[in-house]
Amino acid sequence: MRFDLPSPDNDTQEFWDGARDHRLLIQRCGACGDAFFYPRPFCPKCWSEDVTTEEASGDAILYTWSVVHVNDLPPFHERVPYVAAIVDLVDGPRMMTNVVDCEHDDLAVGMALRVSYRELTPEVTVPVFVPA
Amino acid sequence: MSEATDLIGERRAVISGVGQSDIGRRLFRDPLELTIDACLAAIEDAGLTTADIDGLSTYPGATGPNGFSGGGITDVHDALRLNVNWFTGGLEYPGQLGAVINACLAVSAGLCKHVLVWRSVYEGSAQGSGGRAAVMPGGGSTTTSFKASGFMQWLLPFSAPSAATWIAMYAQRHFHEYGTTREQLGQIAVNSRKNAALNPKGIYRDPMSLDDYLAARMISTPLCLYDCDVPCDGGTAVIVSRVDTIPDLRKPPIKVEAVAAATHGRPSWDQYDDLASMPAQDAGKELWKRTDLKPSDVDCAQMYDGFSFITVAWLEGMGFCKKGEAGPFLEGGQRIALDGELPLNTNGGQLSSGRLHGFGFIHEACVQLWGEGGDRQVPNNPEVAVACSGGGPMASTLLLTQGR
Numbered sequence: 001m002r003f004d005l006p007s008p009d010n011d012t013q014e015f016w017d018g019a020r021d022h023r024l025l026i027q028r029c030g031a032c033g034d035a036f037f038y039p040r041p042f043c044p045k046c047w048s049e050d051v052t053t054e055e056a057s058g059d060a061i062l063y064t065w066s067v068v069h070v071n072d073l074p075p076f077h078e079r080v081p082y083v084a085a086i087v088d089l090v091d092g093p094r095m096m097t098n099v100v101d102c103e104h105d106d107l108a109v110g111m112a113l114r115v116s117y118r119e120l121t122p123e124v125t126v127p128v129f130v131p132a
Numbered sequence: 133m134s135e136a137t138d139l140i141g142e143r144r145a146v147i148s149g150v151g152q153s154d155i156g157r158r159l160f161r162d163p164l165e166l167t168i169d170a171c172l173a174a175i176e177d178a179g180l181t182t183a184d185i186d187g188l189s190t191y192p193g194a195t196g197p198n199g200f201s202g203g204g205i206t207d208v209h210d211a212l213r214l215n216v217n218w219f220t221g222g223l224e225y226p227g228q229l230g231a232v233i234n235a236c237l238a239v240s241a242g243l244c245k246h247v248l249v250w251r252s253v254y255e256g257s258a259q260g261s262g263g264r265a266a267v268m269p270g271g272g273s274t275t276t277s278f279k280a281s282g283f284m285q286w287l288l289p290f291s292a293p294s295a296a297t298w299i300a301m302y303a304q305r306h307f308h309e310y311g312t313t314r315e316q317l318g319q320i321a322v323n324s325r326k327n328a329a330l331n332p333k334g335i336y337r338d339p340m341s342l343d344d345y346l347a348a349r350m351i352s353t354p355l356c357l358y359d360c361d362v363p364c365d366g367g368t369a370v371i372v373s374r375v376d377t378i379p380d381l382r383k384p385p386i387k388v389e390a391v392a393a394a395t396h397g398r399p400s401w402d403q404y405d406d407l408a409s410m411p412a413q414d415a416g417k418e419l420w421k422r423t424d425l426k427p428s429d430v431d432c433a434q435m436y437d438g439f440s441f442i443t444v445a446w447l448e449g450m451g452f453c454k455k456g457e458a459g460p461f462l463e464g465g466q467r468i469a470l471d472g473e474l475p476l477n478t479n480g481g482q483l484s485s486g487r488l489h490g491f492g493f494i495h496e497a498c499v500q501l502w503g504e505g506g507d508r509q510v511p512n513n514p515e516v517a518v519a520c521s522g523g524g525p526m527a528s529t530l531l532l533t534q535g536r
Contacts, residue, residue, distance in 0.1 A: 003280070004288055004289050004291065004293075005280065038283070063305065065301060066353050067353040072264050072265060082291055
Protein backbone atom coordinates (compact mmCIF):
# COMPACT_ATOMS: atom_id res chain seq x y z
CA MET A 1 0.00 0.00 0.00
CA ARG A 2 1.39 3.39 -0.99
CA PHE A 3 -0.25 6.79 -1.37
CA ASP A 4 2.23 8.63 -3.58
CA LEU A 5 1.40 7.42 -7.08
CA PRO A 6 -0.68 9.47 -9.52
CA SER A 7 -3.53 8.23 -11.65
CA PRO A 8 -3.04 10.20 -14.88
CA ASP A 9 -6.07 11.00 -17.02
CA ASN A 10 -6.43 12.20 -20.61
CA ASP A 11 -5.45 15.73 -19.68
CA THR A 12 -2.47 14.84 -17.51
CA GLN A 13 -0.87 11.76 -19.10
CA GLU A 14 1.40 13.99 -21.19
CA PHE A 15 2.77 15.71 -18.07
CA TRP A 16 3.61 12.43 -16.39
CA ASP A 17 5.11 10.99 -19.58
CA GLY A 18 7.26 14.13 -19.81
CA ALA A 19 8.42 13.82 -16.23
CA ARG A 20 9.47 10.24 -16.87
CA ASP A 21 11.64 11.60 -19.71
CA HIS A 22 13.00 14.33 -17.41
CA ARG A 23 11.05 17.11 -19.08
CA LEU A 24 8.93 19.52 -17.01
CA LEU A 25 5.91 20.28 -19.16
CA ILE A 26 3.55 23.21 -18.89
CA GLN A 27 0.95 24.52 -21.30
CA ARG A 28 0.62 27.81 -23.12
CA CYS A 29 -2.33 29.40 -24.86
CA GLY A 30 -1.72 30.34 -28.48
CA ALA A 31 -4.47 32.96 -28.38
CA CYS A 32 -3.54 34.99 -25.27
CA GLY A 33 -0.04 33.72 -24.52
CA ASP A 34 -0.84 32.73 -20.93
CA ALA A 35 1.16 29.82 -19.48
CA PHE A 36 -0.83 27.65 -17.07
CA PHE A 37 -0.85 24.65 -14.79
CA TYR A 38 -2.45 22.16 -14.10
CA PRO A 39 -2.85 20.81 -17.64
CA ARG A 40 -6.23 21.10 -19.32
CA PRO A 41 -7.49 21.09 -22.90
CA PHE A 42 -8.43 24.79 -22.94
CA CYS A 43 -6.97 28.05 -21.68
CA PRO A 44 -8.42 28.99 -18.27
CA LYS A 45 -7.95 32.70 -19.05
CA CYS A 46 -9.54 33.10 -22.51
CA TRP A 47 -10.96 29.56 -23.02
CA SER A 48 -9.25 29.12 -26.35
CA GLU A 49 -8.58 25.52 -27.33
CA ASP A 50 -5.38 26.63 -29.09
CA VAL A 51 -3.23 25.12 -26.37
CA THR A 52 0.29 23.81 -26.85
CA THR A 53 2.50 21.91 -24.45
CA GLU A 54 6.02 23.20 -23.96
CA GLU A 55 9.01 22.37 -21.81
CA ALA A 56 9.43 24.79 -18.94
CA SER A 57 12.82 26.40 -18.43
CA GLY A 58 13.23 24.42 -15.20
CA ASP A 59 14.07 27.52 -13.18
CA ALA A 60 11.90 28.43 -10.22
CA ILE A 61 11.73 30.61 -7.14
CA LEU A 62 10.84 29.14 -3.73
CA TYR A 63 7.48 30.59 -2.62
CA THR A 64 7.30 28.65 0.63
CA TRP A 65 8.19 25.31 2.15
CA SER A 66 7.77 23.03 5.15
CA VAL A 67 10.07 20.40 6.62
CA VAL A 68 7.77 17.44 7.15
CA HIS A 69 8.70 15.50 10.30
CA VAL A 70 5.60 13.38 10.77
CA ASN A 71 3.36 11.65 8.28
CA ASP A 72 2.10 8.19 9.01
CA LEU A 73 0.99 7.37 5.46
CA PRO A 74 3.21 5.03 3.45
CA PRO A 75 5.62 5.73 1.87
CA PHE A 76 5.95 9.25 3.30
CA HIS A 77 6.73 7.92 6.78
CA GLU A 78 9.91 6.43 5.35
CA ARG A 79 10.99 9.75 3.86
CA VAL A 80 10.73 12.07 6.87
CA PRO A 81 12.18 14.53 7.36
CA TYR A 82 11.73 15.89 3.86
CA VAL A 83 10.97 19.26 2.33
CA ALA A 84 7.57 19.96 0.78
CA ALA A 85 7.54 23.18 -1.19
CA ILE A 86 5.48 25.47 -3.37
CA VAL A 87 7.53 27.04 -6.15
CA ASP A 88 6.83 29.69 -8.76
CA LEU A 89 8.25 28.66 -12.12
CA VAL A 90 9.93 31.55 -13.88
CA ASP A 91 7.65 30.63 -16.80
CA GLY A 92 4.68 31.72 -14.68
CA PRO A 93 2.77 28.81 -13.14
CA ARG A 94 3.04 27.73 -9.51
CA MET A 95 3.36 24.11 -8.41
CA MET A 96 3.63 21.91 -5.36
CA THR A 97 6.90 19.98 -5.29
CA ASN A 98 9.81 18.94 -3.10
CA VAL A 99 13.17 20.56 -2.53
CA VAL A 100 15.97 18.01 -2.30
CA ASP A 101 19.74 18.14 -1.82
CA CYS A 102 19.44 21.26 0.32
CA GLU A 103 20.35 21.72 3.98
CA HIS A 104 17.19 22.67 5.87
CA ASP A 105 18.94 25.69 7.36
CA ASP A 106 19.69 26.97 3.87
CA LEU A 107 16.04 27.07 2.79
CA ALA A 108 14.80 30.61 2.20
CA VAL A 109 11.76 32.12 0.53
CA GLY A 110 12.86 33.60 -2.77
CA MET A 111 15.82 31.28 -3.29
CA ALA A 112 16.55 30.21 -6.86
CA LEU A 113 15.83 26.57 -7.68
CA ARG A 114 16.44 24.25 -10.60
CA VAL A 115 14.33 21.27 -11.60
CA SER A 116 15.57 17.75 -10.95
CA TYR A 117 13.87 14.37 -11.06
CA ARG A 118 13.14 11.58 -8.63
CA GLU A 119 12.03 8.16 -9.84
CA LEU A 120 9.24 6.68 -7.72
CA THR A 121 8.70 3.57 -9.85
CA PRO A 122 9.88 2.59 -13.35
CA GLU A 123 6.64 4.19 -14.63
CA VAL A 124 6.47 7.30 -12.46
CA THR A 125 9.03 10.06 -12.04
CA VAL A 126 8.30 13.34 -10.25
CA PRO A 127 9.88 16.73 -10.90
CA VAL A 128 11.58 18.03 -7.75
CA PHE A 129 13.85 21.03 -7.23
CA VAL A 130 17.39 21.62 -6.04
CA PRO A 131 19.19 24.87 -5.21
CA ALA A 132 20.21 26.57 -8.47
CA MET B 133 -22.50 48.73 4.64
CA SER B 134 -22.80 48.73 0.88
CA GLU B 135 -25.74 46.37 0.32
CA ALA B 136 -29.30 47.71 0.47
CA THR B 137 -30.91 46.34 3.64
CA ASP B 138 -33.70 44.56 1.78
CA LEU B 139 -31.07 42.53 -0.07
CA ILE B 140 -29.62 41.15 3.15
CA GLY B 141 -31.94 38.17 3.18
CA GLU B 142 -30.16 36.32 5.96
CA ARG B 143 -31.73 38.73 8.48
CA ARG B 144 -34.99 36.86 8.07
CA ALA B 145 -33.22 33.92 9.74
CA VAL B 146 -32.51 33.33 13.44
CA ILE B 147 -30.81 30.53 15.34
CA SER B 148 -33.36 29.13 17.74
CA GLY B 149 -31.52 26.22 19.33
CA VAL B 150 -28.22 24.35 19.47
CA GLY B 151 -27.33 20.84 20.58
CA GLN B 152 -24.38 18.58 20.97
CA SER B 153 -23.91 14.87 21.55
CA ASP B 154 -21.32 13.45 23.89
CA ILE B 155 -17.90 14.49 22.63
CA GLY B 156 -14.86 12.26 23.03
CA ARG B 157 -11.56 11.21 21.61
CA ARG B 158 -12.94 7.73 20.84
CA LEU B 159 -16.49 6.90 21.91
CA PHE B 160 -17.03 3.77 19.78
CA ARG B 161 -20.73 4.60 19.56
CA ASP B 162 -22.94 4.34 16.51
CA PRO B 163 -22.23 7.51 14.49
CA LEU B 164 -25.87 8.09 13.55
CA GLU B 165 -26.87 7.82 17.22
CA LEU B 166 -24.42 10.61 18.04
CA THR B 167 -25.90 12.65 15.22
CA ILE B 168 -29.44 12.08 16.45
CA ASP B 169 -28.45 12.97 20.02
CA ALA B 170 -27.21 16.34 18.79
CA CYS B 171 -30.28 16.92 16.59
CA LEU B 172 -32.79 16.11 19.32
CA ALA B 173 -30.91 18.31 21.79
CA ALA B 174 -31.05 21.24 19.37
CA ILE B 175 -34.75 20.75 18.65
CA GLU B 176 -35.50 20.66 22.39
CA ASP B 177 -33.31 23.71 23.00
CA ALA B 178 -35.42 25.65 20.50
CA GLY B 179 -38.62 24.57 22.21
CA LEU B 180 -39.73 22.69 19.11
CA THR B 181 -40.57 19.08 18.27
CA THR B 182 -39.62 16.94 15.30
CA ALA B 183 -43.02 17.80 13.82
CA ASP B 184 -41.89 21.42 13.50
CA ILE B 185 -38.76 20.60 11.47
CA ASP B 186 -39.48 21.15 7.78
CA GLY B 187 -35.99 21.63 6.42
CA LEU B 188 -32.63 19.81 6.58
CA SER B 189 -29.12 20.97 5.79
CA THR B 190 -25.76 19.34 6.43
CA TYR B 191 -22.12 19.16 5.47
CA PRO B 192 -20.77 16.97 3.89
CA GLY B 193 -23.71 14.57 3.54
CA ALA B 194 -23.26 10.81 3.51
CA THR B 195 -19.90 10.85 1.80
CA GLY B 196 -16.19 10.92 2.36
CA PRO B 197 -13.78 8.50 3.97
CA ASN B 198 -14.48 6.47 7.11
CA GLY B 199 -15.23 8.70 10.10
CA PHE B 200 -15.84 11.86 8.08
CA SER B 201 -19.63 11.92 8.27
CA GLY B 202 -21.86 10.49 10.98
CA GLY B 203 -25.01 10.75 8.88
CA GLY B 204 -26.33 12.35 5.71
CA ILE B 205 -29.67 13.88 4.81
CA THR B 206 -31.47 10.60 4.13
CA ASP B 207 -30.14 9.01 7.32
CA VAL B 208 -31.45 11.77 9.56
CA HIS B 209 -34.64 12.32 7.60
CA ASP B 210 -35.56 8.68 8.06
CA ALA B 211 -34.26 8.24 11.59
CA LEU B 212 -36.37 11.15 12.86
CA ARG B 213 -39.39 10.36 10.63
CA LEU B 214 -39.59 13.95 9.41
CA ASN B 215 -41.77 15.66 6.83
CA VAL B 216 -39.47 18.11 5.08
CA ASN B 217 -40.19 20.75 2.47
CA TRP B 218 -36.55 21.49 1.61
CA PHE B 219 -33.18 19.86 2.13
CA THR B 220 -29.59 20.05 0.99
CA GLY B 221 -26.33 18.38 1.86
CA GLY B 222 -22.99 18.34 0.17
CA LEU B 223 -19.26 18.64 0.19
CA GLU B 224 -18.66 21.52 -2.23
CA TYR B 225 -19.50 24.16 0.35
CA PRO B 226 -17.55 27.29 1.31
CA GLY B 227 -16.44 25.70 4.56
CA GLN B 228 -18.55 23.58 6.88
CA LEU B 229 -20.76 26.46 8.03
CA GLY B 230 -21.87 26.85 4.43
CA ALA B 231 -24.57 24.38 5.51
CA VAL B 232 -25.85 26.91 8.08
CA ILE B 233 -25.74 29.72 5.53
CA ASN B 234 -27.77 27.59 3.11
CA ALA B 235 -30.36 27.07 5.84
CA CYS B 236 -30.54 30.83 6.46
CA LEU B 237 -31.18 31.39 2.77
CA ALA B 238 -33.86 28.69 2.61
CA VAL B 239 -35.92 30.15 5.45
CA SER B 240 -35.36 33.65 4.07
CA ALA B 241 -36.75 32.51 0.75
CA GLY B 242 -39.80 31.10 2.49
CA LEU B 243 -39.14 27.49 1.57
CA CYS B 244 -39.38 26.30 5.17
CA LYS B 245 -39.65 27.55 8.75
CA HIS B 246 -37.31 25.48 10.90
CA VAL B 247 -34.18 23.89 9.41
CA LEU B 248 -32.25 21.25 11.30
CA VAL B 249 -28.55 21.70 10.45
CA TRP B 250 -25.84 19.32 11.62
CA ARG B 251 -22.28 18.09 11.27
CA SER B 252 -21.10 14.93 12.96
CA VAL B 253 -17.82 13.05 12.91
CA TYR B 254 -16.36 9.84 14.29
CA GLU B 255 -12.79 10.21 13.11
CA GLY B 256 -11.38 9.26 16.50
CA SER B 257 -13.03 5.85 16.54
CA ALA B 258 -12.51 5.34 12.80
CA GLN B 259 -8.77 5.87 13.08
CA GLY B 260 -8.59 3.51 16.02
CA SER B 261 -4.99 2.43 16.24
CA GLY B 262 -4.58 2.54 12.46
CA GLY B 263 -3.52 6.18 12.19
CA ARG B 264 -4.50 8.33 9.27
CA ALA B 265 -4.10 5.57 6.70
CA ALA B 266 -7.19 3.99 8.23
CA VAL B 267 -9.36 6.92 7.15
CA MET B 268 -7.86 7.57 3.72
CA PRO B 269 -9.76 6.45 0.62
CA GLY B 270 -8.67 2.86 0.10
CA GLY B 271 -6.99 2.99 3.48
CA GLY B 272 -7.05 0.45 6.25
CA SER B 273 -6.10 -2.22 3.75
CA THR B 274 -2.71 -3.61 2.90
CA THR B 275 -3.83 -4.94 -0.45
CA THR B 276 -6.09 -2.27 -1.97
CA SER B 277 -4.30 -0.02 -4.39
CA PHE B 278 -4.59 3.74 -4.18
CA LYS B 279 -3.94 6.20 -6.99
CA ALA B 280 -4.13 9.95 -6.61
CA SER B 281 -6.49 11.38 -9.22
CA GLY B 282 -7.84 14.85 -9.91
CA PHE B 283 -6.09 17.62 -8.01
CA MET B 284 -4.60 15.12 -5.58
CA GLN B 285 -2.19 13.99 -8.34
CA TRP B 286 -0.51 17.39 -7.97
CA LEU B 287 -0.06 16.92 -4.23
CA LEU B 288 0.46 13.28 -3.25
CA PRO B 289 3.27 12.40 -5.67
CA PHE B 290 5.09 15.43 -4.28
CA SER B 291 4.90 14.09 -0.72
CA ALA B 292 2.35 16.71 0.30
CA PRO B 293 -0.55 14.49 1.26
CA SER B 294 -1.76 16.34 4.31
CA ALA B 295 -3.47 19.63 5.15
CA ALA B 296 -0.92 19.86 7.98
CA THR B 297 1.78 20.34 5.39
CA TRP B 298 -0.23 22.68 3.15
CA ILE B 299 -1.17 24.94 6.06
CA ALA B 300 2.38 24.74 7.43
CA MET B 301 3.64 26.16 4.15
CA TYR B 302 1.15 29.05 4.41
CA ALA B 303 2.39 29.71 7.94
CA GLN B 304 6.01 29.66 6.78
CA ARG B 305 5.16 32.22 4.12
CA HIS B 306 3.41 34.40 6.74
CA PHE B 307 6.47 34.14 9.00
CA HIS B 308 8.59 35.29 6.05
CA GLU B 309 6.38 38.14 4.88
CA TYR B 310 5.41 39.58 8.26
CA GLY B 311 7.94 38.34 10.81
CA THR B 312 5.41 36.23 12.69
CA THR B 313 6.98 33.92 15.31
CA ARG B 314 6.21 30.56 16.88
CA GLU B 315 5.85 32.32 20.23
CA GLN B 316 3.05 34.43 18.76
CA LEU B 317 1.36 31.54 16.94
CA GLY B 318 1.59 29.45 20.11
CA GLN B 319 -0.76 31.80 21.96
CA ILE B 320 -3.65 30.34 19.99
CA ALA B 321 -2.97 26.83 21.29
CA VAL B 322 -2.21 27.98 24.84
CA ASN B 323 -5.41 30.07 24.94
CA SER B 324 -7.51 27.19 23.66
CA ARG B 325 -6.11 24.87 26.31
CA LYS B 326 -7.02 27.36 29.06
CA ASN B 327 -10.56 27.58 27.74
CA ALA B 328 -10.94 23.82 27.33
CA ALA B 329 -10.11 23.42 31.01
CA LEU B 330 -13.31 25.38 31.73
CA ASN B 331 -15.42 23.37 29.27
CA PRO B 332 -16.91 20.12 30.65
CA LYS B 333 -16.85 18.71 27.10
CA GLY B 334 -13.22 19.72 26.46
CA ILE B 335 -10.94 16.85 25.43
CA TYR B 336 -7.50 18.11 26.46
CA ARG B 337 -7.98 20.00 29.74
CA ASP B 338 -4.58 19.74 31.42
CA PRO B 339 -2.69 23.03 31.64
CA MET B 340 -0.22 23.81 28.85
CA SER B 341 2.32 26.63 28.98
CA LEU B 342 3.97 28.43 26.09
CA ASP B 343 7.15 26.55 27.03
CA ASP B 344 5.27 23.25 26.72
CA TYR B 345 4.10 24.39 23.29
CA LEU B 346 7.57 25.38 22.15
CA ALA B 347 9.03 22.08 23.35
CA ALA B 348 6.49 19.93 21.48
CA ARG B 349 7.67 17.81 18.58
CA MET B 350 7.51 19.27 15.10
CA ILE B 351 4.90 17.89 12.72
CA SER B 352 5.51 20.01 9.63
CA THR B 353 7.58 23.15 10.24
CA PRO B 354 6.69 25.63 11.60
CA LEU B 355 3.70 23.70 13.00
CA CYS B 356 4.20 21.49 16.05
CA LEU B 357 1.93 18.91 17.62
CA TYR B 358 -0.13 21.53 19.47
CA ASP B 359 -0.82 23.48 16.28
CA CYS B 360 -2.88 20.54 15.02
CA ASP B 361 -6.44 19.81 16.10
CA VAL B 362 -7.48 16.46 17.50
CA PRO B 363 -9.72 13.94 15.71
CA CYS B 364 -12.76 13.09 17.82
CA ASP B 365 -16.26 11.66 17.83
CA GLY B 366 -19.31 13.87 18.24
CA GLY B 367 -22.19 15.63 16.61
CA THR B 368 -23.32 19.24 16.66
CA ALA B 369 -26.66 20.62 15.49
CA VAL B 370 -28.27 24.02 15.19
CA ILE B 371 -31.83 25.02 14.33
CA VAL B 372 -32.23 27.86 11.85
CA SER B 373 -35.73 29.36 12.05
CA ARG B 374 -37.63 32.03 10.16
CA VAL B 375 -37.91 35.30 12.02
CA ASP B 376 -41.73 35.24 12.10
CA THR B 377 -41.67 32.05 14.22
CA ILE B 378 -40.05 33.80 17.20
CA PRO B 379 -43.28 33.65 19.28
CA ASP B 380 -43.18 29.83 19.01
CA LEU B 381 -39.63 29.53 20.38
CA ARG B 382 -38.51 28.67 23.90
CA LYS B 383 -36.09 31.57 24.26
CA PRO B 384 -35.09 34.73 22.43
CA PRO B 385 -33.19 33.45 19.40
CA ILE B 386 -29.82 34.52 18.10
CA LYS B 387 -30.16 36.95 15.22
CA VAL B 388 -28.22 36.47 12.00
CA GLU B 389 -26.82 39.91 11.20
CA ALA B 390 -24.79 38.94 8.13
CA VAL B 391 -23.18 35.98 6.40
CA ALA B 392 -20.43 35.65 3.81
CA ALA B 393 -18.82 32.83 1.87
CA ALA B 394 -16.47 34.40 -0.64
CA THR B 395 -13.47 32.93 -2.42
CA HIS B 396 -11.91 35.40 -4.84
CA GLY B 397 -9.23 33.81 -6.96
CA ARG B 398 -8.32 30.21 -7.68
CA PRO B 399 -10.15 27.76 -5.41
CA SER B 400 -7.11 25.67 -4.66
CA TRP B 401 -4.84 24.55 -1.82
CA ASP B 402 -1.75 25.51 -3.82
CA GLN B 403 -2.86 27.81 -6.66
CA TYR B 404 -4.52 30.65 -4.69
CA ASP B 405 -2.29 33.72 -5.13
CA ASP B 406 -1.98 34.91 -1.54
CA LEU B 407 -1.69 31.67 0.40
CA ALA B 408 -0.44 33.43 3.55
CA SER B 409 -3.89 35.02 3.86
CA MET B 410 -6.24 32.46 2.26
CA PRO B 411 -9.80 33.29 1.15
CA ALA B 412 -10.63 34.07 4.79
CA GLN B 413 -9.73 37.59 3.71
CA ASP B 414 -12.33 37.47 0.92
CA ALA B 415 -15.13 36.22 3.18
CA GLY B 416 -14.25 38.79 5.85
CA LYS B 417 -14.28 41.64 3.37
CA GLU B 418 -17.69 40.62 2.02
CA LEU B 419 -19.17 40.15 5.50
CA TRP B 420 -18.57 43.73 6.61
CA LYS B 421 -20.29 45.04 3.45
CA ARG B 422 -23.53 43.55 4.78
CA THR B 423 -23.72 45.24 8.17
CA ASP B 424 -23.23 48.53 9.95
CA LEU B 425 -21.41 46.70 12.75
CA LYS B 426 -17.62 46.85 12.81
CA PRO B 427 -14.97 44.37 13.91
CA SER B 428 -14.57 46.44 17.09
CA ASP B 429 -18.22 45.65 17.97
CA VAL B 430 -17.52 41.90 18.20
CA ASP B 431 -17.50 40.57 21.78
CA CYS B 432 -16.19 37.07 21.06
CA ALA B 433 -14.76 35.27 18.05
CA GLN B 434 -15.08 31.55 17.34
CA MET B 435 -12.78 30.93 14.39
CA TYR B 436 -11.63 27.77 12.68
CA ASP B 437 -8.48 26.20 14.12
CA GLY B 438 -8.04 22.88 12.36
CA PHE B 439 -4.49 24.18 12.46
CA SER B 440 -3.64 27.20 14.60
CA PHE B 441 -2.43 29.14 11.59
CA ILE B 442 -5.90 29.08 10.04
CA THR B 443 -7.07 31.19 13.00
CA VAL B 444 -4.28 33.67 12.20
CA ALA B 445 -5.71 34.04 8.69
CA TRP B 446 -9.21 34.54 10.13
CA LEU B 447 -8.02 37.15 12.67
CA GLU B 448 -6.61 39.21 9.83
CA GLY B 449 -9.26 38.35 7.26
CA MET B 450 -12.08 39.39 9.59
CA GLY B 451 -10.36 42.69 10.26
CA PHE B 452 -9.67 42.16 13.96
CA CYS B 453 -6.16 43.33 13.16
CA LYS B 454 -4.50 44.55 9.98
CA LYS B 455 -3.18 42.14 7.38
CA GLY B 456 0.16 40.78 8.55
CA GLU B 457 -0.31 42.00 12.13
CA ALA B 458 -1.83 38.93 13.76
CA GLY B 459 1.53 38.10 15.32
CA PRO B 460 1.77 41.30 17.39
CA PHE B 461 -1.99 41.04 18.09
CA LEU B 462 -1.45 37.60 19.64
CA GLU B 463 1.73 38.52 21.52
CA GLY B 464 1.35 37.64 25.19
CA GLY B 465 -2.16 36.27 24.64
CA GLN B 466 -4.05 38.90 26.69
CA ARG B 467 -6.19 40.18 23.82
CA ILE B 468 -7.65 36.75 23.05
CA ALA B 469 -8.17 35.62 26.65
CA LEU B 470 -11.65 35.15 28.09
CA ASP B 471 -11.38 38.57 29.74
CA GLY B 472 -9.51 40.16 26.82
CA GLU B 473 -10.70 42.50 24.10
CA LEU B 474 -11.51 39.62 21.73
CA PRO B 475 -12.14 36.34 23.58
CA LEU B 476 -11.19 33.63 21.07
CA ASN B 477 -12.34 30.02 20.74
CA THR B 478 -13.85 30.08 24.20
CA ASN B 479 -14.79 26.38 24.23
CA GLY B 480 -11.21 25.30 23.60
CA GLY B 481 -11.55 25.23 19.82
CA GLN B 482 -10.74 22.14 17.82
CA LEU B 483 -7.18 22.21 19.14
CA SER B 484 -8.20 21.21 22.66
CA SER B 485 -11.90 20.31 22.40
CA GLY B 486 -11.90 18.19 19.25
CA ARG B 487 -12.40 18.44 15.53
CA LEU B 488 -16.16 18.92 15.44
CA HIS B 489 -15.33 20.34 12.04
CA GLY B 490 -16.58 23.88 12.00
CA PHE B 491 -19.85 23.43 13.85
CA GLY B 492 -18.26 23.72 17.29
CA PHE B 493 -17.67 27.38 16.48
CA ILE B 494 -21.27 28.32 15.77
CA HIS B 495 -22.44 26.25 18.74
CA GLU B 496 -20.07 28.17 21.00
CA ALA B 497 -20.99 31.56 19.51
CA CYS B 498 -24.65 30.89 20.35
CA VAL B 499 -23.86 29.53 23.82
CA GLN B 500 -21.94 32.71 24.62
CA LEU B 501 -24.65 35.05 23.30
CA TRP B 502 -27.24 33.17 25.37
CA GLY B 503 -25.03 33.54 28.45
CA GLU B 504 -24.92 29.76 28.88
CA GLY B 505 -21.13 29.39 28.93
CA GLY B 506 -20.86 28.43 32.61
CA ASP B 507 -17.26 28.64 33.83
CA ARG B 508 -16.10 29.76 30.39
CA GLN B 509 -18.75 32.46 29.92
CA VAL B 510 -17.35 35.65 28.41
CA PRO B 511 -17.94 38.41 30.99
CA ASN B 512 -20.07 41.53 30.51
CA ASN B 513 -22.93 40.03 28.53
CA PRO B 514 -21.51 39.58 25.02
CA GLU B 515 -23.93 40.86 22.38
CA VAL B 516 -22.08 40.23 19.11
CA ALA B 517 -20.16 37.11 18.02
CA VAL B 518 -18.63 35.71 14.86
CA ALA B 519 -18.33 32.08 13.81
CA CYS B 520 -15.89 31.29 11.02
CA SER B 521 -15.22 27.96 9.33
CA GLY B 522 -12.94 26.60 6.70
CA GLY B 523 -9.31 26.87 5.72
CA GLY B 524 -7.42 26.74 2.46
CA PRO B 525 -9.79 27.57 -0.40
CA MET B 526 -12.93 27.37 1.76
CA ALA B 527 -14.26 30.15 3.96
CA SER B 528 -17.64 30.91 5.48
CA THR B 529 -18.55 33.26 8.29
CA LEU B 530 -21.63 34.37 10.21
CA LEU B 531 -22.06 37.51 12.31
CA LEU B 532 -24.54 36.85 15.11
CA THR B 533 -26.19 39.10 17.70
CA GLN B 534 -28.29 38.66 20.82
CA GLY B 535 -31.98 38.57 19.99
CA ARG B 536 -33.31 39.92 23.26
